[in-house]
Amino acid sequence: MSDDHAFAELIRDYIAECLPLAEAVSDAFLRLERRWRDGDTHADDATGLKGTLHTLKGNSAMMGLAPMQLVAHLLEDLSARVLADPAARNETTAALLVEGSSLLVDLVQSAADPAAHAGAADEYAARVRLHLGATLGATAAPLRLERRNSERRDAGADARGTIRVDFRRLDTMLEIFGEAMIERSALLEVHRRLAARYGNGSEIADLDRVVSSLGATMKQLETALMQTRLLPIATVFGRFGRAVRDLARDEQKQVRLVTEGDETLLDKTILDRLGEPLVHLLSNAIVHGVEPEAERVAAGKPAEATVWLRATALADRVEITVTDDGRGLDCERILAKAQALGLDVPSTDSDAVHALIFVPGFSTADRVSHVAGRGVGLEAAAAAIHALGGGIEVGSERGRGTTFALSLPLTLAIVRSLIVEVDRERYAVPLSHVAETVRLEAGTLHEINRRGVAMWRGSAIHVADGGQLLGTGATRTAPRNYFVVLFAGPRRRGVLVDRLVGHQDVVVKGLDPTLGRPAVVSGATILGDGRVACILDAAGIVALREVA
Amino acid sequence: MPRSANLPAAAGAPSMFEFADQVAAGDAAAAAPAPVRQLHLITFRLDGEEFGLPVETVREVIRVGDITRVPQAPPHIRGVTNLRGRILPVVEIRTRLGLAPLVPRSTARIIVAEVRGRVLGLLVDSVAQVQKLPADRLVPAPDEIKSAHTTYLTGVIHLNDRLIILLDLALALDLPGASPS
Amino acid sequence: MSHATPRPGTFLVVDDSALHHQMYRLIFAKGPLAGSTVYHAMNGREGYALLAAHPELTLVLLDLNMPQMNGLELLTRRQAEGLHPHVPVVLVTTESTPEDEARGRAAGAWDYLRKPFQPSDVERLVARLQAERAPAA
Numbered sequence: 001m002s003d004d005h006a007f008a009e010l011i012r013d014y015i016a017e018c019l020p021l022a023e024a025v026s027d028a029f030l031r032l033e034r035r036w037r038d039g040d041t042h043a044d045d046a047t048g049l050k051g052t053l054h055t056l057k058g059n060s061a062m063m064g065l066a067p068m069q070l071v072a073h074l075l076e077d078l079s080a081r082v083l084a085d086p087a088a089r090n091e092t093t094a095a096l097l098v099e100g101s102s103l104l105v106d107l108v109q110s111a112a113d114p115a116a117h118a119g120a121a122d123e124y125a126a127r128v129r130l131h132l133g134a135t136l137g138a139t140a141a142p143l144r145l146e147r148r149n150s151e152r153r154d155a156g157a158d159a160r161g162t163i164r165v166d167f168r169r170l171d172t173m174l175e176i177f178g179e180a181m182i183e184r185s186a187l188l189e190v191h192r193r194l195a196a197r198y199g200n201g202s203e204i205a206d207l208d209r210v211v212s213s214l215g216a217t218m219k220q221l222e223t224a225l226m227q228t229r230l231l232p233i234a235t236v237f238g239r240f241g242r243a244v245r246d247l248a249r250d251e252q253k254q255v256r257l258v259t260e261g262d263e264t265l266l267d268k269t270i271l272d273r274l275g276e277p278l279v280h281l282l283s284n285a286i287v288h289g290v291e292p293e294a295e296r297v298a299a300g301k302p303a304e305a306t307v308w309l310r311a312t313a314l315a316d317r318v319e320i321t322v323t324d325d326g327r328g329l330d331c332e333r334i335l336a337k338a339q340a341l342g343l344d345v346p347s348t349d350s351d352a353v354h355a356l357i358f359v360p361g362f363s364t365a366d367r368v369s370h371v372a373g374r375g376v377g378l379e380a381a382a383a384a385i386h387a388l389g390g391g392i393e394v395g396s397e398r399g400r401g402t403t404f405a406l407s408l409p410l411t412l413a414i415v416r417s418l419i420v421e422v423d424r425e426r427y428a429v430p431l432s433h434v435a436e437t438v439r440l441e442a443g444t445l446h447e448i449n450r451r452g453v454a455m456w457r458g459s460a461i462h463v464a465d466g467g468q469l470l471g472t473g474a475t476r477t478a479p480r481n482y483f484v485v486l487f488a489g490p491r492r493r494g495v496l497v498d499r500l501v502g503h504q505d506v507v508v509k510g511l512d513p514t515l516g517r518p519a520v521v522s523g524a525t526i527l528g529d530g531r532v533a534c535i536l537d538a539a540g541i542v543a544l545r546e547v548a
Numbered sequence: 549m550p551r552s553a554n555l556p557a558a559a560g561a562p563s564m565f566e567f568a569d570q571v572a573a574g575d576a577a578a579a580a581p582a583p584v585r586q587l588h589l590i591t592f593r594l595d596g597e598e599f600g601l602p603v604e605t606v607r608e609v610i611r612v613g614d615i616t617r618v619p620q621a622p623p624h625i626r627g628v629t630n631l632r633g634r635i636l637p638v639v640e641i642r643t644r645l646g647l648a649p650l651v652p653r654s655t656a657r658i659i660v661a662e663v664r665g666r667v668l669g670l671l672v673d674s675v676a677q678v679q680k681l682p683a684d685r686l687v688p689a690p691d692e693i694k695s696a697h698t699t700y701l702t703g704v705i706h707l708n709d710r711l712i713i714l715l716d717l718a719l720a721l722d723l724p725g726a727s728p729s
Numbered sequence: 730m731s732h733a734t735p736r737p738g739t740f741l742v743v744d745d746s747a748l749h750h751q752m753y754r755l756i757f758a759k760g761p762l763a764g765s766t767v768y769h770a771m772n773g774r775e776g777y778a779l780l781a782a783h784p785e786l787t788l789v790l791l792d793l794n795m796p797q798m799n800g801l802e803l804l805t806r807r808q809a810e811g812l813h814p815h816v817p818v819v820l821v822t823t824e825s826t827p828e829d830e831a832r833g834r835a836a837g838a839w840d841y842l843r844k845p846f847q848p849s850d851v852e853r854l855v856a857r858l859q860a861e862r863a864p865a866a
Contacts, residue, residue, distance in 0.1 A: 010755075013748045051794075058823050059748055061845035164747060179633040425617065470619040511618075514637040514666055514721075515628070518620035524628060524635050532616040532628045532635055 011112045022108045026101040030241045033094035041089040046079040067121035071104045074128045178507035185528030233311045234262035247286045254304040261311035267411035277384040280377035281322045289326035323403040329396035354394045358382040386488045386539045389432045419501040422466035423474040426533045433538030435485040463494035488539035586680045592672040595647050600712045607660045638669040663717045735855035737764040738787030743776030745795045756848045773798025786816045793822040804836040
């Protein structure tokens with residue numbers, strides 16, 4: 001064991017157990033605050049939270065984590081007061097509950113770092129005590145909390161018969177499955193050779209049946225494995241309630257967040273990277289999309305704006321939309337800005353103009369907000385979504401609102417790919433980034449300013465030679481046979497290759513850090529013949545400025 | 549480490565954290581290695597020269613199979629190879645030491661080594677043997693061998709008529725890929 | 730006041746918190762209790778089944794507050810069915826009034842352990858138990 005091993009293990013367990021609880025409490029208090037604001041001041045939620053707060057307090061105490069223990073205790077006190085005394089169900093108390101539970105989330109999350117949020121708990125405690133003292137003249141007898149046999153955890157995970165598994169084990173299982181896929185391919189190859197040599201004897205036919213059946217079983221196993229890695233998108237959506245509330249307050253706007261499709265399932269590898277782009281989009285909606293209250297009211301809209309976050313599961317992907325009922329995109333301003341920046345404007349139809357907002361450096365904002373920045377968020381969000389193998393589009397109606405539509409693959413771990421060959425080297429190209437493969441005819445390629453260009457579907461796209469792009473070092477003898485049109489977002493680039501070998505599901509393995517960070521390669525995989533093939537990074541390739 | 553000054557603890561009794569620390573410290577003390585008096589090395593050849601690596605860094609030695617080139621990888625990386633489903637980077641240790649790249653012959657091998665938490669393959673001309681050598685025979689590298697590479701040649705051992713050059717792998721691989729004069 | 734040293738034994742921990750199980754693992758893996766055999770149950774039903782399967786248990790550490798079947802219910806059921814009455818059970822709880830404690834003991838709890846507890850609290854408990862149950866010297 002290294003020095004901090006035992007400690008790190010315990011802290012990990014503490015965070016794994018207490019963070020979901022703290023977040024559930026935070027969500028509940030947010031909902032409670034909103035209900036009180038709407039005039040509905042019953043406080044039943046607080047009853048259900050008592051058990052959770054109690055657990056949080058107890059676990060924190062066991063670990064010697066005094067700040068968390070203190071905040072949980074204060075929240076218990078506040079909840080007790082709220083239950084006992086209707087007069088306490090006001091805005092100030094609600095704000096304290098929201099603030100405290102949010103602080104608790106932060107504290108639990110950074111439990112491994114004692115320096116984080118130093119003093120915040122004590123400062124919060126002082127204010128709570130003041131508030132509790134002020135609203136109650138005399139000291140009241142502490143409420144005895146009836147302990148029931150009811151669900152102590154809002155998540156109720158154990159009741160459903162679920163177990164907690166370290167995600168690394170699921171990754172290991174997937175790796176082993178990948179090896180099995182390779183073995184199966186090798187088996188297919190041997191079968192093929194046997195069939196060629198011995199014809200169709202009955203044993204060959206038997207072998208054929210077994211190999212087919214094995215293939216079907218492995219497909220089922222793959223599906224089952226991928227299922228274990230799926231988590232509901234609620235784990236990401238759940239964090240946004242507070243962010244929206246804070247951001248709205250900073251902007252002096254009233255905004256509420258409505259989520260739909262919380263139970264939609266996504267692979268953990270994608271979920272982990274989805275939070276950031278979504279935060280950018282939400283910030284954008286609140287800062288730039290939603291008008292100031294006065295403007296909304298003057299336009300006949302409700303003073304409080306709404307942002308919808310919806311997830312829908314489809315057969316091979318998940319769609320997420322972020323919609324606001326704000327002012328919508330202003331095509332004229334966008335066009336003007338684009339022209340001022342000297343950007344290419346492919347057409348003036350609204351979709352094309354709207355898509356300009358994702359172009360790097362573009363922003364029609366006049367001021368910088370600490371989160372939304374200068375529209376850097378949109379560019380970053382788009383890049384993040386593309387890196388996940390997904391797509392993002394925007395639709396808008398002036399005066400009515402804006403919708404960002406994200407389309408995401410179900411998983412990053414296994415990617416359907418096109419295997420291509422360049423100068424005897426094989427590479428995997430994720431099909432999600434392949435627009436088309438085109439057989440090269442004479443006259444398709446031209447050179448403009450010493451860069452290859454081809455006409456494709458009515459537009460000119462840059463074409464790079466695969467051998468030069470990938471540095472194969474071979475001297476070109478014959479012309480290449482195909483070009484593969486890669487795309488990432490609105491950008492496209494063609495790559496010249498010698499052969500299209502076929503389609504294959506590949507298990508993606510990240511690049512070892514020893515290999516540096518090549519721009520054109522995003523990972524590696526093992527093909528059916530046991531050789532390693534690099535996976536091309538389409539987003540990286542289309543973004544390259546100069547390809548000799 | 550957070551300590552709960554406010555919480556009452558039984559006098560002298562450790563809190564859960566302190567207990568965990570003690571557990572960890574106890575394990576570390578038990579595992580402290582005894583002083584080494586012999587160097588346990590695996591020796592290999594590059595261009596006729598014989599080198600040695602501490603055997604603890606070596607996981608296994610494999611034959612050279614297909615090595616896939618990785619575009620835009622650092623210059624001394626020959627590529628990657630499939631090690632039972634693991635994608636293993638293969639380092640061309642020859643170019644790292646300023647020699648020409650290997651033209652693989654049947655004796656060539658890949659030494660799978662673990663250094664600073666990373667697992668890498670080292671492409672070498674041939675692997676000799678694993679042997680124990682007396683540590684007191686280790687002397688600093690002589691001037692003929694010294695060049696830009698002194699920092700990771702930690703010494704040499706004369707054994708009969710053999711000269712074995714000891715390599716500090718971590719240092720050797722961290723050097724920037726500048727070509728020697 | 731010094732306490733006798735506890736000896737390793739066979740233990741059953743019933744608690745719905747993975748964090749607590751991790752802590753118990755540490756407690757029973759080192760110090761005077763090292764070498765103990767520990768069974769872990771995540772809920773009352775599992776706990777009951779493990780108790781039934783192991784009459785040789787030195788001690789059961791039973792969390793009071795668990796969903797479905799809580800500690801008190803497990804004790805009550807054990808009492809009604811006469812399952813291994815010789816195995817001592819300690820109820821682990823955050824707070825309890827004298828009335829709660831009386832109820833627990835009436836249902837067959839040997840003692841109570843208050844949370845938050847330190848490793849030494851568990852060691853002391855086991856030592857006291859072993860001293861009480863030791864045959865006369």
